[in-house]
Amino acid sequence: MQYLPVLLQVIVAIGFAAAALIFSVLLGKSGRRNPTKDSPYECGMLPIGGPQPRFAVKFYIVAMLFILFDLEVVFMYPWAVAFRDFSLKFGGSTILWSMISFIGIVTVGYAYAIKKGVLNWGRQDVEKSN
Numbered sequence: 001m002q003y004l005p006v007l008l009q010v011i012v013a014i015g016f017a018a019a020a021l022i023f024s025v026l027l028g029k030s031g032r033r034n035p036t037k038d039s040p041y042e043c044g045m046l047p048i049g050g051p052q053p054r055f056a057v058k059f060y061i062v063a064m065l066f067i068l069f070d071l072e073v074v075f076m077y078p079w080a081v082a083f084r085d086f087s088l089k090f091g092g093s094t095i096l097w098s099m100i101s102f103i104g105i106v107t108v109g110y111a112y113a114i115k116k117g118v119l120n121w122g123r124q125d126v127e128k129s130n
Contacts, residue, residue, distance in 0.1 A: 061118050072106050
């Protein structure tokens with residue numbers, strides 16, 4: 001019984017979407033189809049040529065590393081805010097060592113990435129990917 005408002009909202013949302021689609025088909029004006037209108041629009045460019053060029057895997061690895069270190073900051077900010085209150089009430093050694101171990105694990109991952117040469121952006125890497 002407590003989920004009845006949620007169920008009603010879902011039913012109203014689905015009903016509105018279905019009604020909007022049905023009314024647009026029934027009352028809408030349909031245009032004549034031709035090959036020009038049916039071709040994909042490419043930002044004003046003619047859709048001629050092959051697919052997009054292939055990117056080096058290095059771009060994706062750097063993006064994943066960015067997400068990794070971005071998430072590290074996301075976890076460290078609330079920890080830093082809560083550390084002062086927690087350390088005054090309970091003693092901060094537990095929460096301090098947990099964050100030091102977290103930073104240690106992330107540092108090991110960073111050292112591994114550097115050892116593998118993920119962050120080396122030399123000219124030979126760009127030429128290999130082409």
